[in-house]
Amino acid sequence: MAKKATKTAKEEVLNLDNILFKCRDILRQAKNSGSFFEKRDMMLTLVFLRFIGEKYEDGIANLRNKLIEEGLDPDDEEIQKAFFDDATFADGTFDLPKEGRWSTIINTSAPQLNVALDTALKSIAESNPQLKGCFVEGTCTQRNLGGNDMKKIVDEVNKISHKTFES
Secondary structure: OOOOOOOOOOOOOOOHHHHHHHHHHHHHHOOOOOOHHHHHHHHHHHHHHHHHHHHHHHHHHHHHHHHHHOOOOOOOHHHHHHHHOOOOOOOOOOOOOHHHOHHHHHOOOHHHHHHHHHHHHHHHHHHOHHHOOOOOOOHHHHHOOOHHHHHHHHHHHOOOOOOOOOO
16 A cells, blocks of 8 residues: 655645645744734735735836837936836736835844834825725734744745746
């Protein structure tokens, strides 16, 4: 009789369930992680930030490529002002302020992460009227989750990508 193959941690399949369950486990072990609903809201907010951040970065990359195809230099100061300072995307992608971008969040050190996340949410809501009121203000700083715990969760959420999970 053949043995059932088991997967080691390194061979574990990267899927949304595994990522979210790992985040749940981190939150369960963390102090000040809040009620079920507060944990849920925090996770949904982080996943939302990840997806709009990735979509924004894809939009900027596509815009750069289109400018290059047109013979323009996307690094030119005038081109930057005209196209990137207040980028408008035909597909509904939100223009994100620097502090609201996932690339800013993922590169924030653990001790500053709670404040950086709340700053990101506030700046996104202020710069995009359609998103005003969509986030609970102070979600991360009110929970005061330990910086290392929040960093672990953000690193896990960073594994989520629409490119990876496209069907």
